[in-house]
Amino acid sequence: MPRLAPLLRKKYPDLRPSFVDGFSAAQHERVVSGDLDLAILYSDRTLGPLPTTPLLTEDLMLVGPLAQRCALAPPPTCYAIGR
Secondary structure (H helix, E strand, O other), X not given: OOOHXXXXXXXXXXXXOOOOOOOHHHHHHHHHHOOOOOXXXXXXXXXXXXXXXXXXXXXXXXXXXXXXXXXXXXXXXXXXXXX
């Protein structure tokens, strides 16, 4: 985010951004209540009446100690890990 502020200032000189860190659920509620104009959230659920635009897709990695040689083939599903 530190590199975003100067770009926003250059392109939109009248914009006064304020960057707020917090949990997605809390930031979502702040947008719904009007306390925030927009938010960048991590969410895998429907956000109700708010319009959304996906920004990116992340790869998640399963890691463990080298001594255990996490040789998992095929990789476990999230469902299997959560059981």
